[in-house]
Amino acid sequence: MKVSVLGYGTVGVGVCEMIEAAEGLELGKVLVRPGKADKPFKVCSIEEICADESVDAVVEVMGGVEPAYSYLSAALRAGKHAVTSNKALVAARGPELAKLAAEKGVGFLFSAACGGAVPFLHNLALAAESDRILALGGILNGTTNFMLDSMQRSGMDYGDAxxxxxxxGYAEADPTADVSGLDALRKIMLACAVAYDKLPCEGFSLEGIESVTAADVKHFQAKGLVLRLLVRGGESGDGRIYAFVQPYLLAASSxxxxxxxxxxxxxxxxxxxxDILLIGQGAGRYxxxxxxxRDLSDIAHGRRxxxxxxxxxxxxxxxxxSCRxxxxxxxxxADALPLAEKELDGALLRGVTEPLAVTDMHARVKALRESGAAVFFAAMED
Amino acid sequence: MKVSVLGYGTVGVGVCEMIEAAEGLELGKVLVRPGKADKPFKVCSIEEICADESVDAVVEVMGGVEPAYSYLSAALRAGKHAVTSNKALVAARGPELAKLAAEKGVGFLFSAACGGAVPFLHNLALAAESDRILALGGILNGTTNFMLDSMQRSGMDYGDAxxxxxxxGYAEADPTADVSGLDALRKIMLACAVAYDKLPCEGFSLEGIESVTAADVKHFQAKGLVLRLLVRGGESGDGRIYAFVQPYLLAASSxxxxxxxxxxxxxxxxxxxxDILLIGQGAGRYxxxxxxxRDLSDIAHGRRxxxxxxxxxxxxxxxxxSCRxxxxxxxxxADALPLAEKELDGALLRGVTEPLAVTDMHARVKALRESGAAVFFAAMED
Known part of the structure; x- marks a missing residue:
């Protein structure tokens, strides 16, 4: 199978190396930015790749919605299989790409968009064909896990972490998408689409790790608890999809x-x-x-x-x-939340709420913050 | 895809139920023991299933090498895809079945033979096509993990566990295959075959959990260590395959x-x-x-x-x-082993050896036991 690659950045270089080393795969032309085509295998035009009948599949690792969407659509229309690592693209335009691939009878896979090396979407897609998926979740952002783990293990504060x-190199210069939970949210959107054939696109509840302090972490440790940023997704009995990101406090043995x-x-x-748990490196070139x-191999075996x-x-x-x-x-x-337990810590109050719907809690905290209050919250794992 | 099932025991009943519920799968005739064919869908002859041209695939969940091998060979020769959960069969006769399937151009998959619901062999097979597998391992026997976890958490002794x-229902009336490590060994044999195209069939090093006492576990706990029965497999730089089972002492945070x-x-x-880690239920009907x-779905998508x-x-x-x-x-x-650390515990000695080759350590302990000495050992994770 001959494969062209769109994008020659960190991941693109790794993909090209692995294609060249893999049995059964051959590297075709690689699309680079205008002016960067300094080697014969590099081209600057998607048309050139689409017109090449010897190319069977196209890998998109450029990032961003455009021009990635236009380029990958063109490749699918030209009858090429498509593989992407681009979660923003699939979250925004996945259904259109899936329809186009089905019309053309070619493959459209995007394992690398969710969990890096962790074979999450691949196994989820296969499992969902013969088993009812009751719930989805996990730790799907390595940057925030690294920061929380550092804070937990060394006592450092958020800024230092x-x-x-x-x-x-684990966090971008602008870390907003990671620390706000948006990156993890896009991944659980994709997982819901794979498991339930429904892509959640609004109505999210999103809380990242920006509010946690070294003092908070010290309090959790004294109680034997560990803080993690988790995603959760699923389908309720009446067919409603839930998908949210928020910090959780977990037993150290979890x-x-x-x-x-x-x-x-x-x-x-x-x-x-x-329960099936899959653990691995969520990012990085290789x-x-x-x-x-792996997705290219899977297409070679027949998966579409x-x-x-x-x-x-x-x-x-x-x-x-609902969570406590x-x-x-x-x-x-203190009166803004129904607290089942509370203790004073100077001018601060630390406590545990009664069970609250996720939407309710996120709305209450939003209102508190709009009134100027600094609030940290995390769900308690029951 | 119409599927006949050979065997109607614990797993067979679950397979039949799941086939009937899955989109795209249809249940064909089910092979039961002579005299047990009390319903029209039950038959007692493999010939009847092989002769049925409407049957696309055969699932074998009878257990044991014979007659499972003869039956599955007959199904493959009749051009049916074959799926099995039978690790003893694949460990003994996998290469012959794989050759027969390739000759006939049909599928032969056995995910369920190693790790139950854990999608180990499936992902390993896919990964090995484009990545070099540097090492294999893990906890591949649920019975012994349950026993060690009970001993660790409640302080109970081996017999009570x-x-x-x-x-x-987690251990058989005769638990030998589990507690000796043989069950886990068969699974790492299969994983080596999938990853390296080499099925190790002799030269194993096998130590189970039969020698561990409640006093041993108490000692580990005092040092913050947890005992687990692990498998290890891999290929050395010069192409030699290693595959062994032995207890390991691990940090509680591992x-x-x-x-x-x-x-x-x-x-x-x-x-x-x-590193990719996959966790789930290793046994049980569903x-x-x-x-x-999942293997049947995978065959339907084209994998062979x-x-x-x-x-x-x-x-x-x-x-x-080598391990310490x-x-x-x-x-x-005491003189039978090169000890780097030692302490007296009444008439017993507890210590840690210098690094020793796995084969060397297993041979030394075998000699000690033959001379009547009661010995427990576990590798230290470095």
């Missing part, structure tokens, strides 16, 4: 707590299979490239679909899930 | 230590992908059935091969791996 992650540094852990529960090349052509966009409804929440807020704001 | 596992009760954890390290039905037709039998050579070993033995036998 972020600077350390940036120095090691599998999530054993996920260290920048590793990812994806989890699904099948009605028959039970881990991500390995997922891209990860997101069905019938996949529809829906609004998430996170009112179907650990919360730290100004003592003066 | 075994009786509890038997009462809960991923292996977080695998509780009767769960399994499979692990592989890809040169590009890095978890095992889910793996069988998990073990290649070129797979050759080799002797394992475990002299390529924790050991408990009669104080009078």
């Amino acid at each position: 972020l600077r350390q992650a940036q120095a090691l 599998p999530e707590a054993s996920v260290l540094q920048n590793f990812n852990m994806a989890k699904y529960r099948g009605e028959n299979a039970g 881990p991500t490239a390995s997922a891209v090349v 679909t990860m997101m069905k052509a019938s996949c529809e966009r829906v609004a998430a409804d996170n009112s179907v899930c 929440y650990y919360v730290r807020l100004p003592a003066a704001c | 075994l009786r509890q596992a038997q009462a809960l 991923p292996e230590a977080s695998v509780l009760q009767n769960f399994n954890m499979a692990k592989y390290r890809g040169e590009n992908a890095g 978890p095992t059935a889910s793996a069988v039905v 091969t998990m073990m290649k037709a070129s797979c050759e039998r080799v002797a394992a050579d475990n002299s390529v791996c 070993y924790y050991v408990r033995l009669p104080a009078a036998c």
